[in-house]
Amino acid sequence: MKTSIIELKGLTKRYGSIHVVNHLNLNIHKGEIFGLLGPNGAGKTTTILMMLGLIEPTSGIAKVCGHNSISNPIAVKSKVGYMPDNVGFYDHMTGLENLIYIGELNGLSSKESEKEALKLMQVVGLDKYLNSKTATYSRGMKQRLGLADVLIKQPEVIIMDEPTLGIDPSGVKDFLKLIKTLSRKHGLTVLLSSHHLNQVQKICDRVGIFVKGKLLAQGNIEQLSEQLFSQTSHQISITLDEPVKLTQEEELKLLQLAKVEHIHKEGNQILISCNKILTPNIVRFMVEQNYNITSVHQKTYGLEDIYQKYFENQHLNV
Numbered sequence: 001m002k003t004s005i006i007e008l009k010g011l012t013k014r015y016g017s018i019h020v021v022n023h024l025n026l027n028i029h030k031g032e033i034f035g036l037l038g039p040n041g042a043g044k045t046t047t048i049l050m051m052l053g054l055i056e057p058t059s060g061i062a063k064v065c066g067h068n069s070i071s072n073p074i075a076v077k078s079k080v081g082y083m084p085d086n087v088g089f090y091d092h093m094t095g096l097e098n099l100i101y102i103g104e105l106n107g108l109s110s111k112e113s114e115k116e117a118l119k120l121m122q123v124v125g126l127d128k129y130l131n132s133k134t135a136t137y138s139r140g141m142k143q144r145l146g147l148a149d150v151l152i153k154q155p156e157v158i159i160m161d162e163p164t165l166g167i168d169p170s171g172v173k174d175f176l177k178l179i180k181t182l183s184r185k186h187g188l189t190v191l192l193s194s195h196h197l198n199q200v201q202k203i204c205d206r207v208g209i210f211v212k213g214k215l216l217a218q219g220n221i222e223q224l225s226e227q228l229f230s231q232t233s234h235q236i237s238i239t240l241d242e243p244v245k246l247t248q249e250e251e252l253k254l255l256q257l258a259k260v261e262h263i264h265k266e267g268n269q270i271l272i273s274c275n276k277i278l279t280p281n282i283v284r285f286m287v288e289q290n291y292n293i294t295s296v297h298q299k300t301y302g303l304e305d306i307y308q309k310y311f312e313n314q315h316l317n318v
C-alpha cells in the first residue's frame with residue numbers, strides 16, 4: 001500500500017465570505033512528484049502555507065509526514081524543505097557562503113555545513129559559481145541555489161511554489177530534470193505548484209487541477225484524459241495523396257467500425273474521432289478501399305488539452 005506523506009482532509013480557508021481554499025481532500029504519496037496546477041489566485045500558495053503551518057485553516061486538517069501542521073508545525077518544518085516563488089539571498093555574500101549559512105541555521109557545524117554546501121553546489125550545477133556574489137546570479141541560478149538551500153536541510157518532502165517562474169526554457173528543462181533525478185534517487189516526495197503545464201507534465205507522476213479553491217480533478221495524465229475525453233479520447237488523422245472522396249457507403253462502413261464517433265474530411269485529410277485506438281483497423285480499411293496513404297497521426301491528449309478543457313470550457317462548473 002502507498003504511504004501518504006501529505007494528507008489534506010476537508011482543508012478550508014475563508015477570508016470573510018470568500019472561500020480561498022474550499023474543502024480540499026488530497027493525499028500525496030511517498031516518493032511521488034505531484035503538480036498542483038491552477039491559474040493565478042486559485043489558492044495554491046494558501047494551500048501550501050496551510051500545509052507548512054504558516055496559515056491557520058478555517059477548518060479541516062493538514063498532515064505532513066504524520067504531523068499535524070497546526071498543532072505541530074515545528075515537526076512539519078523539520079521534515080519539509082520549502083522553496084517559495086521568490087527565493088531571497090544575502091546579495092553581498094557568495095552562493096557558497098549563503099548556503100553554508102543556511103546549513104548552520106539548520107543545525108550543522110561550520111565544518112559540516114561547508115562540506116555539505118560544496119557537495120550540493122555541485123549537485124545543483126553551481127560549482128563554477130561558488131565564489132560569485134548572489135547579486136550576480138541569474139534567476140535560474142538563484143532557483144538552483146534555492147534548491148540547494150532546501151536540500152541542505154535533508155528534507156523528506158520538498159514543496160515548491162512556482163519553481164520555474166522567470167527561468168528561460170532550457171534552464172527550466174534542466175531544473176526540472178534535476179528535481180526528478182533527486183526525487184527518484186533519494187525517494188523524495190515533491191509537491192510543486194505551477195501554471196506551466198507543459199513543463200509540469202514532463203516530470204509529475206500525478207497532477208491536481210485546482211480552480212477557485214477547489215480541486216476539480218486529480219490523477220496522472222492518462223487518467224485525467226480518460227475522464228475528460230472518454231467519448232472521443234482518440235483522434236486519428238490520415239493524409240491521402242489526393243483529396244478525400246469517401247463515398248457515402250464507405251463512410252457508413254467506417255462509422256460501423258466499433259467505437260468510431262465522428263468523421264471529418266478536409267482536403268487530403270480525414271480526421272476520425274473514436275473512443276478506442278482503432279488506427280490499425282482504420283488504416284486497413286482505407287488501404288482495402290485503394291486509397292494511398294501518405295501519413296497517419298494518432299493524437300493523444302496532453303495536460304494542455306486537459307487544462308484547456310477545464311478552464312476554457314463554457315460548461316465549466318465551478
Ligand SMILES: Nc1ncnc2c1ncn2[C@@H]1O[C@H](COP(=O)(O)OP(=O)(O)OP(=O)(O)O)[C@@H](O)[C@H]1O
Pocket residue numbers: 015020038039040041042043044045046047
Ligand atoms: N490575507 C488574505 N486576505 C484576503 N484574501 C487573501 C489573503 N491571502 C490571499 N487571499 C486571496 O486568496 C486567493 C488565493 O490566493 P493564493 O495566493 O493562494 O493563490 P495562488 O493560486 O497561489 O495564485 P498565484 O499563482 O497568483 O500566487 C486570491 O484571490 C487572494 O487574493
